[in-house]
Amino acid sequence: MNYREFQKTMNSSGEAICKEVFLENQDAIRIKKEKTAVKNFKKIFDAVFQITYEKGFQAMSMRDLSSKTAMSMGALYGYFKSKEELLAIIQKQGRTMIQRVLETFFHESDDPVTRLRHLIKAHLFLSEAARPWFYFTFMEARNLSPAALESVISLEEYTEDILVTILEQGEAQGLFIQRDHRLTASIIKSMQQDWYLKRWKYTKRDISVDYYADYVLEVIERFCLSPEAIERRTSPEPGQAGIIAS
Amino acid sequence: MNYREFQKTMNSSGEAICKEVFLENQDAIRIKKEKTAVKNFKKIFDAVFQITYEKGFQAMSMRDLSSKTAMSMGALYGYFKSKEELLAIIQKQGRTMIQRVLETFFHESDDPVTRLRHLIKAHLFLSEAARPWFYFTFMEARNLSPAALESVISLEEYTEDILVTILEQGEAQGLFIQRDHRLTASIIKSMQQDWYLKRWKYTKRDISVDYYADYVLEVIERFCLSPEAIERRTSPEPGQAGIIAS
DNA sequence: ACAATAAAAACGAACGTTCGTTCTATTTTT
DNA sequence: AAAAATAGAACGAACGTTCGTTTTTATTGT
Numbered sequence: 001m002n003y004r005e006f007q008k009t010m011n012s013s014g015e016a017i018c019k020e021v022f023l024e025n026q027d028a029i030r031i032k033k034e035k036t037a038v039k040n041f042k043k044i045f046d047a048v049f050q051i052t053y054e055k056g057f058q059a060m061s062m063r064d065l066s067s068k069t070a071m072s073m074g075a076l077y078g079y080f081k082s083k084e085e086l087l088a089i090i091q092k093q094g095r096t097m098i099q100r101v102l103e104t105f106f107h108e109s110d111d112p113v114t115r116l117r118h119l120i121k122a123h124l125f126l127s128e129a130a131r132p133w134f135y136f137t138f139m140e141a142r143n144l145s146p147a148a149l150e151s152v153i154s155l156e157e158y159t160e161d162i163l164v165t166i167l168e169q170g171e172a173q174g175l176f177i178q179r180d181h182r183l184t185a186s187i188i189k190s191m192q193q194d195w196y197l198k199r200w201k202y203t204k205r206d207i208s209v210d211y212y213a214d215y216v217l218e219v220i221e222r223f224c225l226s227p228e229a230i231e232r233r234t235s236p237e238p239g240q241a242g243i244i245a246s
Numbered sequence: 247m248n249y250r251e252f253q254k255t256m257n258s259s260g261e262a263i264c265k266e267v268f269l270e271n272q273d274a275i276r277i278k279k280e281k282t283a284v285k286n287f288k289k290i291f292d293a294v295f296q297i298t299y300e301k302g303f304q305a306m307s308m309r310d311l312s313s314k315t316a317m318s319m320g321a322l323y324g325y326f327k328s329k330e331e332l333l334a335i336i337q338k339q340g341r342t343m344i345q346r347v348l349e350t351f352f353h354e355s356d357d358p359v360t361r362l363r364h365l366i367k368a369h370l371f372l373s374e375a376a377r378p379w380f381y382f383t384f385m386e387a388r389n390l391s392p393a394a395l396e397s398v399i400s401l402e403e404y405t406e407d408i409l410v411t412i413l414e415q416g417e418a419q420g421l422f423i424q425r426d427h428r429l430t431a432s433i434i435k436s437m438q439q440d441w442y443l444k445r446w447k448y449t450k451r452d453i454s455v456d457y458y459a460d461y462v463l464e465v466i467e468r469f470c471l472s473p474e475a476i477e478r479r480t481s482p483e484p485g486q487a488g489i490i491a492s
Numbered sequence: 493a494c495a496a497t498a499a500a501a502a503c504g505a506a507c508g509t510t511c512g513t514t515c516t517a518t519t520t521t522t
Numbered sequence: 523a524a525a526a527a528t529a530g531a532a533c534g535a536a537c538g539t540t541c542g543t544t545t546t547t548a549t550t551g552t
Contacts, residue, residue, distance in 0.1 A: 032526065033521095056388055059304040062512060072529045073513080083512065139385075142302050156447070183453065183461055186444075187437055194436035201402070207429065215429055222469045278500065279547095308538060318503045319539080329538065496551080503544070510537070519528070 006125040018042045030078040043069050049132035057140045094133040112170030121213045127196040128209045134196045160185040175229040191216045248456050252371040264288045276324040289315050295378035303386045340379040358416030367459050373442045374455045380442045406431040421475040437462045
């Protein structure tokens with residue numbers, strides 16, 4: 001799987017997310033018609049991501065948001081009760097979206113090795129396709145209420161748990177070396193995170209997400225794979241290890 | 247080298263940094279006597295780190311800072327010209343401190359392999375000893391002026407350059423495999439960064455910086471070291487590779 | 493040793509601005 | 523003409539910053 005293939009399986013525009021936001025918060029917002037709500041939620045989210053990427057959410061004023069979206073203050077407040085709630089809505093929707101996609105990719109294969117590959121790639125590709133959501137979730141977590149912050153932490157632990165499970169299964173089947181799997185998972189996550197936190201760097205160097213994903217996989221497999229698993233590696237997916245210097 | 251040894255080579259308290267801040271900005275601040283300035287700069291920095299860790303710098307009001315430091319508003323403004331300048335001072339001082347320490351560790355050994363080990367460890371240990379400075383430098387970079395932001399980026403690139411240099415030297419000597427060294431350096435940095443960005447996670451799991459450093463080294467060496475270098479590895483420093491499952 | 497005096501530092505109320513939010517009049521859509 | 527959505531002026535609270543005053547510290551003269 002490469003990024004192009006991944007994109008096809010996703011509804012690329014954020015329209016579906018906006019629709020879900022509308023349906024979930026329908027009682028708390030003033031706008032009645034779905035079409036209007038979805039259109040303007042998209043406008044609002046895009047503007048928030050744009051402004052926030054440069055200044056942070058706290059530094060973004062409602063007047064900034066008003067002028068970027070070309071909506072009046074009164075119009076904006078038809079879509080959320082307060083600035084704090086707007087933050088909470090974005091954070092929550094981002095998290096559920098991420099969690100949902102990762103879950104589908106977890107239940108896709110049986111072999112631990114290919115399962116690990118798919119999951120690492122899926123996570124990276126998703127963070128590429130929905131970069132603003134990932135960046136926002138990470139950088140603006142501080143401003144959340146304690147309860148919401150708990151959810152952020154539990155998502156971090158949840159995604160690690162999935163990786164740990166795979167690594168343990170793999171070890172039981174003799175495919176992975178005995179390691180501190182939890183820490184390995186942490187390290188995998190740190191490399192995934194770098195992709196969307198330092199995106200400017202990789203853009204500048206013309207590094208594609210496919211290239212990056214293969215590199216990360218190579219690092220992890222060199223570290224985790226047992227000698228038997230390495231033997232097996234070259235034949236089933238020949239194009240996979242294209243990075244290794246020939 | 248472990249963390250305890252590293253700490254001894256550093257002046258642990260931030261007093262030296264505060265003194266330098268005083269001397270560098272002496273013309274811009276109202277306070278005349280070094281002793282008073284140093285004492286209160288330390289109080290101010292500690293308070294800023296504490297408040298900022300929870301809310302971010304923008305969300306911190308000068309009244310927050312006033313009550314946390316137990317200094318009046320008027321007193322505070324004797325130490326910096328504006329809130330923005332306070333941010334710039336902390337950022338700049340943090341960067342020069344980091345750069346200075348890393349430079350000394352770069353010129354410490356000849357062999358690329360031990361040089362790489364020392365540098366990775368030094369970076370991790372420094373981020374442990376001066377965690378608030380690292381965290382602040384990363385998280386509050388957004389609020390900087392374009393010129394100051396350029397400095398942040400150039401420090402990121404500088405530290406990567408050092409790693410790339412070592413990896414290239416090592417490859418020339420047949421100690422490292424041919425790789426995309428720049429990307430390897432990026433990945434090393436991402437793991438180092440995780441240590442201070444997600445410190446709460448590692449604290450919760452009782453993972454020491456020594457343990458983490460050895461784990462990172464093992465990941466990188468498995469990925470980079472040539473077969474000859476691996477052969478050599480067990481004899482010169484026997485205690486080094488204690489992580490590998492026996 | 494001790495007032496008297498000058499210098500340094502701290503204080504905190506007050507200023508103008510900007511913030512998030514509200515509300516009613518108006519426009520647009522159905 | 524009824525309902526839905528937008529406009530933008532207005533509000534009090536909170537912001538960063540200033541400044542005249544008070545308190546603390548250091549220096550001087552006797």
